[in-house]
Amino acid sequence: MLTSPAPLAACRPVTEAAPSFEALYRAHVAEVGRVLRYLGVASADLPDVCQEVFVVAHRKLGDLEGEGGARAWLRKIAVFVAQNHRRTRRRQREDVDDDLGEQPMPGTPASERLEQRQRLQRLLATLTDDQRAVFVLYEIERMTMPEVARALSIPVQTAYSRHHAARQRVVDAVRAEEGER
Numbered sequence: 001m002l003t004s005p006a007p008l009a010a011c012r013p014v015t016e017a018a019p020s021f022e023a024l025y026r027a028h029v030a031e032v033g034r035v036l037r038y039l040g041v042a043s044a045d046l047p048d049v050c051q052e053v054f055v056v057a058h059r060k061l062g063d064l065e066g067e068g069g070a071r072a073w074l075r076k077i078a079v080f081v082a083q084n085h086r087r088t089r090r091r092q093r094e095d096v097d098d099d100l101g102e103q104p105m106p107g108t109p110a111s112e113r114l115e116q117r118q119r120l121q122r123l124l125a126t127l128t129d130d131q132r133a134v135f136v137l138y139e140i141e142r143m144t145m146p147e148v149a150r151a152l153s154i155p156v157q158t159a160y161s162r163h164h165a166a167r168q169r170v171v172d173a174v175r176a177e178e179g180e181r
Contacts, residue, residue, distance in 0.1 A: 021058050028074050029054070035075055038124060038136045039082035045089070053081045075141060076151040079133045086129070119177075126173045131166035134159050 033050050041049045056077050057064075064073055124132055137148045138159075149159040 021061055024057065024061075024064075024070055024074075025054055028070065031071070032074055032078050035078045035136065035141060036082050038120075038140055039079060039132060040086060040121075040125065041082050045085065049081060049085050052085070053078050056081060072143065072147050072151050075137060075143070076153075079137070079152060083129050083133070122177075123170050123173050126169050127166050131162050131169065134162040135166040135170070138163055 029050065032053050033046060036046060036049055036053070037043070053074065057074060060077075064070060124136070127135060133152055134148055137143045137151060138145060143151065145159050145163070146156055148163075149156040152159065154162075
């Protein structure tokens with residue numbers, strides 16, 4: 001005989017969580033996909049890895065505290081899923097490919113954007129996984145450093161240190177790239 005309703009609350013039916021999960025998915029799937037690309041997930045693997053992020057999120061939905069934390073919470077999951085994916089696949093990070101399936105005409109704004117995305121991916125590929133995660137969350141996703149540290153479960157000073165090292169590597173890579181021209 002149960003003496004407390006608490007165990008019953010932990011066994012809530014899936015249908016009760018589905019609407020809030022569906023809203024979470026719809027609101028954040030595009031952002032999660034973008035973060036995964038910046039974290040080095042290849043385009044071909046993106047749908048599967050993105051799905052894995054949301055499988056983990058669904059499994060841990062009870063850990064989410066308030067809607068305001070959903071963005072950082074999903075990015076934390078995305079960082080760890082992306083790192084695990086790369087480790088298990090033992091792949092080199094790939095340059096971003098053309099999402100349209102064909103190369104845009106040279107000299108067009110679409111062509112320039114593609115070149116910029118490819119250059120960013122090359123620069124990000126020079127970073128270690130830890131540096132890349134901090135750099136992407138801080139510089140691209142515009143999270144504060146304390147938010148980055150919480151998302152990655154590291155001390156704030158460690159986040160700052162990784163960011164500093166990442167920035168230096170990016171600057172060095174830009175200088176090397178410009179020296180080749």
